Amino acid sequence: MDLQLEQLRTFVAVVDDGSFEAAARRLHVTPSAVSQRMKALESTVGRVLIERGKPARPTPSGRVVLRLARQVALLATDALRELGQDSAEPAEFSRIPIVVNSDSLNIWVLPALADAVRQRICVDVYREDQDHSAELLRRGTVMAAITSESRPVQGCSVRPLGRxxxxxxxxxxxxxxxxxxxxxxxxxxxxxxxxxxxxxxxxxxxxxxxxxxxxxxxxxxxxxxxxxxxxxxxxxxxxxxxxxxxxxxxxxxxxxxxxxxxxxxPLYWQQWRLDSRPLGILADSVASAAAAALDR
The missing domain is CATH 3.40.190.10 (Periplasmic binding protein-like II)
Known part of the structure; x- marks a missing residue:
């Protein structure tokens, strides 16, 4: 299959922002262009990838492609960052969706997220109980999670944070x-x-x-x-x-x-096994904040 980067990025935008119109605003294109890209992607894959409701949601087949789309988009941003590191233009922000339980978000995680932004990494935070957050990893909705599960989700690595x-x-x-x-x-x-x-x-x-x-x-x-x-x-x-x-x-x-x-x-950091500098920076920032706030 010949999967186009532009189509994969559009798919991620539709899922994250919940509609073709919102994705069009993020990508600075028309809703018609978003629709055409999604139709082309679905035609290439041979599956319906989006349930066209409010909000738009990935189908079971779409979750498989969504995981790939997030990986490709992040690696593409990494590559552009490295290629432009000697340029006068500021590097593009990486965008990483994560899931965090409410108490961690309220008590100790925010300094880690602020540190990530200083290194040109934006986070899209989903709130979910630590006993259920790993499910968003399995669906491909997020790339990393603070979870109570020590067993890695398929395709993920695990790092203990504390208690x-x-x-x-x-x-x-x-x-x-x-x-x-x-x-x-x-x-x-x-x-x-x-x-x-x-x-x-x-x-x-x-x-x-x-x-x-x-x-x-x-x-x-x-x-x-x-x-x-x-x-x-x-x-x-x-x-x-x-x-x-x-x-x-x-x-x-x-x-x-x-x-x-x-x-x-017990809390653990689970993330996709992906050789991505921004994902590694975010993981280190979260681990550092956890070491200062949690019991070992």
Whole structure:
């Protein structure tokens, strides 16, 4: 198959920006040109690659080609950067899609991303729970992920980053109201808890360690890492918090409901096996930030 670089870049733009019109704006061409390139690419491959909805999504066949398209586009940018390194013109920015869990994004990853931008690397960040982020690697949606999976996704390498530790916390008033005799199984079964979203398993992990009983306490869902500690401080429920979030709270405003309890989440950096300087720079920046912020 004779796959054209221009067509592959257009495919990536359609997937990332969600429509032919948005891709046209990014590429500075008309929507008609984007449509013609996609039709030509699909004709060459002999498969439908895009589900033309809102947003546009890759088909199963499209995910295979998307992975190739991202690799080719990144390597082409790398080559142009090297060819133009003696030029007076500034090097083109590389664009790398990654997936990061919310707590890492809120607590320690941003300095690494800022360092990458200083080296002319832009990131397209997808937010997903660390237990599910590797799926975006498998689909070809992203090139790298912070994940809790130590087993490499096919075609990827793995690098350990460290561990995030979480403790069950609540406001003092909440403890007096709901857990006056401590975190007994009967009290925990009735006490409201705060959960990030329906993929967040940290609170349930702590409960499973306390007892094998079936737990179904009242839950409030709050998918915002920035507001999660405030919700606990205000008494919406108890929840699992890392030390960095606890330290940001006013002294004494949150207390551990079970001082000895800790849930540790190992984190890994997975990325495509690709000889790309920008991808290597980004990996090193993330690893450096993790070494300064995470438990080893």
């Amino acid at each position: 995030m530790s979480y403790r069950p916390m609540a406001s003092p008033e909440y403890v007096r109201t709901w857990l006056p005799e401590g975190p007994t199984p009967d009290a925990l079964a009735r006490a409201p808890m705060v959960v990030f979203d329906r993929r967040d398993d940290l609170q349930d992990c702590y409960l499973r360690r306390r007892s094998r009983r079936e737990w179904n306490p009242p839950r409030s869902y709050l998918p915002s890492s920035g507001d999660f500690p405030e919700a606990i401080r205000l008494g919406l429920g108890w929840g699992m918090m890392p030390p960095q979030q606890i330290e940001r709270c006013p002294a004494g405003s949150v207390v551990p409901i079970d001082p000895a309890a800790v849930v540790e989440v």
